[in-house]
Amino acid sequence: MKPPLAALLETFHDGILADDAAATLPHLRVNPRLPREAQLRVYSEGYRVRLIQAVRTDYPAFAEILGEASFQALALDYIAAHPPAHFNLDRYPHGFAAYAQTRVPPFAAELARLEGAIAEAFMAEAGAPLPPAALAGLSPEAFGALRLPLRGGVRLLAFAYPVHAWLEAQREGKSAAANMEEKPNWLCVHRHRNEIRRTPLAAPAFALLMQLGQGLSVAEALDEVLAQQPDAAADIAAGLQSWFAEWMALGVFGE
Amino acid sequence: MGNRFGLPYLGFGLGLRAPHYDDALRQEHLPVDWFEIISENFIEAHPGYWEFLQDVRRRHPLVMHGVSLSIGSVDPLNADYLAKLKKLAEAIRAAWVSDHLCWTGVHGRNTHDLLPVPYSEEALRHIAGRVRQVQEALGRPLVLENPSSYVEFTTSSMPEWEFLGRLAELTGCGLLLDVNNVYVSAFNHGFDARRYIDAIPADRIVQIHLAGHQHHGTHIIDTHDREVIGEVWALYAYTLQRKGEISTMVEWDEHIPELSVLLAELEKARQAAGAARKAAA
Numbered sequence: 001m002k003p004p005l006a007a008l009l010e011t012f013h014d015g016i017l018a019d020d021a022a023a024t025l026p027h028l029r030v031n032p033r034l035p036r037e038a039q040l041r042v043y044s045e046g047y048r049v050r051l052i053q054a055v056r057t058d059y060p061a062f063a064e065i066l067g068e069a070s071f072q073a074l075a076l077d078y079i080a081a082h083p084p085a086h087f088n089l090d091r092y093p094h095g096f097a098a099y100a101q102t103r104v105p106p107f108a109a110e111l112a113r114l115e116g117a118i119a120e121a122f123m124a125e126a127g128a129p130l131p132p133a134a135l136a137g138l139s140p141e142a143f144g145a146l147r148l149p150l151r152g153g154v155r156l157l158a159f160a161y162p163v164h165a166w167l168e169a170q171r172e173g174k175s176a177a178a179n180m181e182e183k184p185n186w187l188c189v190h191r192h193r194n195e196i197r198r199t200p201l202a203a204p205a206f207a208l209l210m211q212l213g214q215g216l217s218v219a220e221a222l223d224e225v226l227a228q229q230p231d232a233a234a235d236i237a238a239g240l241q242s243w244f245a246e247w248m249a250l251g252v253f254g255e
Numbered sequence: 256m257g258n259r260f261g262l263p264y265l266g267f268g269l270g271l272r273a274p275h276y277d278d279a280l281r282q283e284h285l286p287v288d289w290f291e292i293i294s295e296n297f298i299e300a301h302p303g304y305w306e307f308l309q310d311v312r313r314r315h316p317l318v319m320h321g322v323s324l325s326i327g328s329v330d331p332l333n334a335d336y337l338a339k340l341k342k343l344a345e346a347i348r349a350a351w352v353s354d355h356l357c358w359t360g361v362h363g364r365n366t367h368d369l370l371p372v373p374y375s376e377e378a379l380r381h382i383a384g385r386v387r388q389v390q391e392a393l394g395r396p397l398v399l400e401n402p403s404s405y406v407e408f409t410t411s412s413m414p415e416w417e418f419l420g421r422l423a424e425l426t427g428c429g430l431l432l433d434v435n436n437v438y439v440s441a442f443n444h445g446f447d448a449r450r451y452i453d454a455i456p457a458d459r460i461v462q463i464h465l466a467g468h469q470h471h472g473t474h475i476i477d478t479h480d481r482e483v484i485g486e487v488w489a490l491y492a493y494t495l496q497r498k499g500e501i502s503t504m505v506e507w508d509e510h511i512p513e514l515s516v517l518l519a520e521l522e523k524a525r526q527a528a529g530a531a532r533k534a535a536a
Binding site for chain 1: 295296298299300301302303323325327328329333336358359360361362363364365366367368373377378381405406407408409410411443444445474476
């Protein structure tokens with residue numbers, strides 16, 4: 001048999017999570033002004049309001065596009081399915097994008113993925129960026145043999161819809177006029193110098209970063225991308241130098 | 256009368272919240288003596304936030320106030336959380352580290368709420384043991400705040416003020432006296448707020464909180480979203496008359512207004528303290 005304190009806390013806690021006061025009521029003192037059900041409701045409502053607010057903070061555009069009632073219903077489902085465990089409330093919404101994927105229309109699902117990636121990159125342990133000196137003066141052979149791990153928190157995202165452009169427009173208050181038609185696009189989201197960077201990528205540049213992120217050397221990664229996208233050879237040849245220059249300037253690679 | 260811990264009297268402080276980060280950093284003559292941070296907002300934040308705190312710390316002492324220690328839970332204390340708390344406290348040279356007399360969850364869950372503790376002998380023994388563990392982990396006295404509460408348990412065998420006083424005696428912890436919480440719980444549970452204040456040992460009180468609340472007629476909810484009401488200012492003045500000067504901070508966490516509104520609240524606290532000082536002289 002559990003000690004009375006443990007049993008009481010478990011009953012109270014379970015009542016809040018299930019929004020069911022029945023088992024808790026006998027443990028509460030009668031208050032002539034406020035029925036015991038209403039006393040407990042202060043906690044069970046507060047629990048849900050607080051978590052919905054935490055999710056909304058990380059997914060403001062998603063909440064807007066879904067509409068308030070649908071967003072709240074989805075957030076409540078998420079809360080019921082995934083009660084928080086970690087001490088840091090800022091981490092709680094990180095699982096919401098994955099939860100939303102099969103439950104909302106495709107554009108909204110991709111928008112959730114983008115906002116989720118931004119929130120995660122903001123909190124990620126990024127570590128130090130690779131210093132420019134690491135690439136200076138290398139022979140082509142030495143450069144090809146390099147392995148360039150992505151920095152902590154780098155998120156590479158492939159989208160079927162222009163959610164990045166839509167989010168930019170939304171932040172400028174112009175989302176109503178933004179294009180929502182299907183159009184493949186690729187994005188790198190990460191934090192550098194304490195700011196979130198969202199960098200659009202060409203398809204082969206995205207594929208190259210993906211391969212580098214999996215631990216291939218630069219030469220191996222290029223071979224793999226060319227095998228996947230033989231038509232992109234000219235684009236890669238034209239863009240390679242500027243891609244690496246941009247990625248180094250943005251601190252995409254880690255030490 | 257000072258506290259028994261030798262912790263400094265810091266004057267009048269505000270909660271350091273995102274809308275006013277720039278003010279805290281850039282305003283050279285901000286009439287705020289110190290800032291309180293919410294520990295969980297920073298302990299896992301990226302290095303830019305820690306640098307920001309260290310910049311603020313150059314002008315203003317910082318105090319850490321947590322919401323996730325869960326000192327009253329029956330789950331084991333979270334060693335990772337305590338280690339991170341200690342690391343930040345040392346990095347920013349926090350004047351003290353506080354949390355609440357509450358619990359946040361069981362079964363490894365966290366409701367992110369300050370849930371009420373039954374004031375029983377069993378709970379007192381249980382929590383005292385955990386306070387000692389926390390103090391050992393942090394290498395400093397823990398400061399615990401009286402919560403606002405909306406229920407009372409049938410298993411409680413003593414009033415909250417007795418529980419807090421005995422807990423402090425058993426563990427050597429400090430107390431953060433939230434005057435608004437005393438007012439809120441006194442209304443919700445029908446006890447005398449002044450009796451509560453009288454019973455709290457003065458030399459244990461390290462800090463005072465003041466905040467606004469929402470009155471629903473049948474009950475009051477501690478919301479930190481508006482000005483402190485007159486009755487709470489009166490209770491604050493009473494507290495200072497009985498306990499002496501104590502570092503005081505105004506909390507405002509929802510619908511955070513312009514800084515000027517917060518400074519006006521802080522000025523009211525200064526005036527109340529000045530009046531209490533004159534009355535005592």
